[in-house]
Amino acid sequence: MQQYATPRRKILGALPALFLAGAALVGMAPTAARAAYPERPINMIVAYAPGGGTDIIARVLAKYMEKYLGNNAAIVVQNKPGAGGAIGFGAVAAAAPDGYTIGFINTPNVLTVPIERKATFTWESFDLLGNVVDDPGNFSVHADSPYKTLGELAAYAKANPGAVSYGTTGIGSDDHLATMMFEKAAGVKMNHIPFKGAAEVHKAIASKQIVVAAMNIGEALQYAKGGTPLRNLGQMSVARTNLAPGLPTFKEQGFDIVMASLRGVAAPKGLPPAVREALVKALEKTVQDKEFQAQAASYFAPLRYLPPAQYAAELQNGDATFRALWKEMPWSDK
Structure with a gap:
């Protein structure tokens, strides 16, 4: 029977190599998971009807974000109009924070709707990815x-x-x-x-x-x-x-x-950090893309990129402004 036994010394000697190999595989697992995103189509919700300014820039933006996300990314624009944008904004806020639902949020509506009536969201219900357009009235x-x-x-x-x-x-x-x-x-x-x-x-x-x-x-x-x-x-x-x-x-x-009106891109609150980073970078690279800029100009979309922190500060200031305005001049139709 001894000819089939593995000497104890050989087993002990092999343990360090096996341990290192296992550790390497464990260390690679998060990297592989991150590299796989996105594994299925991403839904981009527009809270207004097809053919409007937000819808048009969303469809242009989606193609460039696909390129910068890589991994054969596909972004599908979905229109969910109604209630001054509240239906679409609420759909983004309520979605799973897994990176497969993003959407445009528009000011002042994303700020004013929760002021004037009960809503399923506030501007703080979102992970902000960046602002894209600033279009005067x-x-x-x-x-x-x-x-x-x-x-x-x-x-x-x-x-x-x-x-x-x-x-x-x-x-x-x-x-x-x-x-x-x-x-x-x-x-x-x-x-x-x-x-x-x-x-x-x-x-x-x-x-x-x-x-x-x-x-x-x-x-x-x-x-x-x-x-x-x-x-x-x-x-x-x-x-x-x-x-x-x-x-x-x-x-x-x-x-x-x-x-x-600011028109920016957001996702449900609580994205995995790696997914959030991928989306933020893809959006930033898109807005900096000369071809995208030219297409936006052809649609008369005035670009104003704001990274997430600056975008959050802008929304916070706007929220305070519109809350003060509501006290002075309530805008809800009777």
């Missing part, structure tokens, strides 16, 4: 409209209370808040008609169902380029933007109103 009218300035619009609205209808992307949106500020500054009352996204507002102004389309300047310029007969009355930026250098600001026309 604007008033557009149909090209056949008699109004060529904000002053002319205000004069008609004052003489005809409630006769001027205006469309927005929802209650508490940047469009809605800005128009309420305009009403207060001009001493007028207009008729609010909320829609599920900029694409629906666009259809309404193109078919003359509304008098004013309160929409971001980038979206308005994009629709005009596509052939919609629009006239823009003013942009809500501090100074004239490069997008529309010939268009006066609201302030230049006597209405001290500054309003814009």
Whole structure:
């Protein structure tokens, strides 16, 4: 029987090598797991209808993020419009924090919805990946409209209370808040008609169902380029933007109103650190990509990249601002 036994000395001698080999395999396991992400398609939720500014930039962005994520990544854009963006934002916040659901969150809606009513999210419900777009507000009218300035619009609205209808992307949106500020500054009352996204507002102004389309300047310029007969009355930026250098600001026309929409990418709170890092880096590289920048410019999407920490600070400041505004001028339609 002794010829089949392994000497004790040989077994003891082999133990260190076996231990090192096992340790090496254990050490490689997390690396292999990280390298595998993503292993299936990633859903990117857009809280507005197809064809709007957020939807368009999301579809462009997704293709570049796929490239920078690697591993044959696939990102599928899903539209979940309604309730001023609350349906889509809530869907992102409620998803499993596994890296397979991300989405765009838009200000001020992601901040104002939880202020005005009970919501399933706040801005702190998300792992922020970075901001992408900062698009100033604007008033557009149909090209056949008699109004060529904000002053002319205000004069008609004052003489005809409630006769001027205006469309927005929802209650508490940047469009809605800005128009309420305009009403207060001009001493007028207009008729609010909320829609599920900029694409629906666009259809309404193109078919003359509304008098004013309160929409971001980038979206308005994009629709005009596509052939919609629009006239823009003013942009809500501090100074004239490069997008529309010939268009006066609201302030230049006597209405001290500054309003814009940040459009950034977020995920459910609690992502695994390695997954979060991969998504943050892919987004940053996308926004820095010259081809992406050129495509964004062709869609009149004004880029303003903010990394997660700066994005969080911007949202925190905005939250405080809108909470103070709610106390002064509640915006919920009665």
